[in-house]
Amino acid sequence: MNTKNKITDYDIESVMGTLLITGVIISGVVVLFGGMVYLYQMGSSLPHYKTFRGEPTDLRSVKQIFSGVIHFDSLAIIQLGLLLLIATPIARVIFSVVGFLAEKDYFYVVISLLVLAIIGFSILNVGAG
């Protein structure tokens, strides 16, 4: 491999930066849009304080969120935006795997995969019961 085509840490970091800012902007726009629909539809009603005091939301899985979005449920749209936000750093770790592969740093490919596995454990809800 000649130096011209060699992928450096700097290249990886540069793409990562773009990835992160894109993720934040897209999710921010989705949350803002959902929030405006939500306030337009329910803005004048009273908040269910109870919901913030121990009654878990229904929107807790990707499936529930998507079915809500299809029915144009404003809260589901907000939740989709929040989900995209959670996905942003995860996408960064996935991208690191690809980046380290391109750098042929297999040791760090394994480390990135390990981090991904731990986050996957959390997202796929193995631990929380």
Added chain:
Amino acid sequence: MTIIVFSLIILAGSFLAGLVGSLTGLGGGVIIIPMLTLIFHVDIHYAIGASLISVIATSSGAAAAYVKEGISNIRIGMFLEIATTLGAVSGAVLAIYAPTHIIAIIFGIVLIFSATLSLKKRNEVLVQTEAGKFSKIFKLNSSYPTANGSIHYNVHHVFGGFLMMIVAGIISGLLGIGSGALKVIAMDNIMKLPFKVSTTTSNFMIGVTAAASAGIYLHRGYINPGLSMPVVLGVVAGAFFGSRVLVKSETKWLRILFAIVITFLAMQMIYNGISGNL
């Protein structure tokens, strides 16, 4: 109070939290959680959920700027993320089962600790000795660009730093804050990283750490869209404003003021936790 008024008040409060959090480097979470629980009597689990989301947003936004400067060390970040994500998942599971008042008391203690640390002057002189064995195996030693050219640095006490990062992860997952203060201790004081590298790398890691615990909060139904919406939008706008617009202003008095406010909030959290009001 209608939903629109409630949302606007939370939005304004979160903007302020994001602004002050970015100026002092403590992050928005340390203000958001006391605000939601003490003033609006929101269950601490929902407050933590909303705060975690805002932590991901601000950290990702700031990291985007940092990584392009080439100062953060992506290998140290990724390596230590094993520790922080493991801690974060454990912390989040703990938070689900821990009683609210216990979380409030721990939150107060961590808050006082963070406030004290934020006032301490950080060592900006790089002390370099021979690198440890592990830092070579894990390829952690690196260099960073400065005005006077590239500076090489060695990493020390990898094992100690790793352990401290597990603690930082647990605190982050349990309390919904970035726990940047603990991450900085691990990298500055234990691993002897240069000031700039540890700051940017810590920021880089916060988003991944928070995402690891956010998954568990989401599945337990503690990420509430109606509450998280104004919080995340407010904190991000505040942090952006703080980093772009007010970056040149004098922050020393602000740090002191913020430390006092935080200590006051911390005592409120501890008091309400002990008396069972939260």
